[in-house]
Amino acid sequence: MEIQYGKKVDLKIRGGTTLVDRAVLEALNEPLLHLLRNAFDHGIESPDIRQEKGKPEGGTIIITAAYRGNKTVITVEDDGGGINVDKIRSKALEMGVSEADLQESSKKELLDLIFEPGFSTASQVTDLSGRGVGMDVVHTNLESIQGDIQVNTQPGKGTMFTITVPFTLSVVRVLLVETAGMLLAFPNTVIEEMVCLNPEMLMNGIGQDVLNWDGYLVPIISLKQWFNFPRPAYVAHTEVIPVIDQPTVLMVAQGENYVGIQIDRYWGEQEVTIRQVEGSVGMPKGFAGCTILGDGRVVPLVDITALLHWLNDDPSQSSFTPKLAPTTTDFLETFADHHTSTIMVVDDSINVRRFLALTLEKAGYRVEQAKDGQDALEKLQGCLGSTVQLVVSDIEMPRLDGYGFLSHLKSDLVCQHLPVIMLTSRSGNKHRQLAMNLGASAYFSKPFKENKLLATIGELIN
Structure with missing residues (x-):
């Protein structure tokens, strides 16, 4: 060579x-x-x-x-x-x-x-x-x-x-779940956690329901709404009872974000043999073979990545992006109790910006977004400088990171008194200390508690 x-x-x-x-x-x-x-x-x-x-x-x-x-x-x-x-x-x-x-x-x-x-x-x-x-x-x-x-x-x-x-294509460990009267098998490796659905955890957004999961805002998808069959699915009579006989949410990790899959019942976990479906009619999008249970029932195996692509109605996407981008005006019209304060969210992740915007808009704030520190500075030094009352910023961003943004902001005579909350995955003491020395008003590491963040924002603005 x-x-x-x-x-x-x-x-x-x-x-x-x-x-x-x-x-x-x-x-x-x-x-x-x-x-x-x-x-x-x-x-x-x-x-x-x-x-x-x-x-x-x-x-x-x-x-x-x-x-x-x-x-x-x-x-x-x-x-x-x-x-x-x-x-x-x-x-x-x-x-x-x-x-x-x-x-x-x-x-x-x-x-x-x-x-x-x-x-x-x-x-x-x-x-x-x-x-x-x-x-x-x-x-x-x-x-x-x-x-x-x-x-x-x-x-x-x-x-x-x-x-x-x-490790092998023939045997996998799966979670057997039910939705719309149909059994599905999810590989257990794709499920981070199972959460029994409490109605109080649901937040109804514009076009997308969201689950408040220990401070995380997670988009939730009900499979029942997507699996519309021309006739009711056949339900086999069995003496086995479900392990969880109530609506449950399967938490699926997609990169740094989570997506919740709502199902009707959870029937347990078991090791199954996977069989490929042969013939002229292929498997629908979102499925990768099937298994046959001991009682003869055929259960399709879910390919979670392909399923989310299909549900998002954009197969060209390389990763699932929840549709969580309601306009500020639409959201404020939905909720009667809202404030006049405007908050700027600065983060290079579109999903993080959307989740934070949804959290803040639900609390009644108006939200402006910036994709990095440089973008935020340009907007604050422009027409938004007089309207933004607080900034929530990430640290790791292209062009200008959170530290650089803080340094430039605090040297600007117009914006130097603007409170800035750092919200980052960096939880180390030295990172926190550096941010506070540069003029940050508060520091939160991910995952964060929504109520604590909102309480801090309220205190700083008031």
């Missing part, structure tokens, strides 16, 4: 004794080969470029395999130049994605675009990598075995692809 392509690359294999189901291994063959070729061809720089950057002349590619629960995790990591996010943005514009959508997208959402059909930032097709085939093929092959792939990159330092696949 060094003679043919002029690159020195050291390939390291870790976890080589990790056992993988034969069917899974066969499906992984093409994706792993594609990722390895890409890492060598596009990831690792030429020796002269690496020396200019102060790197060793030879690059390194590490493939690691390990078990995590009943999953197998495989990473393909290189110490190359990383993925150019600006190139992804430019290519997305060429493919018709609007500038506004790209501005609202996080780094993860932009990186997920490389798995879309026909998406490639390579200037030319080579015999070594690509060969006219994009990363969408890798994504599709992994979906066929209920797998997942995530990408993380650092400019100038390298890229890591993380593949997660079932």
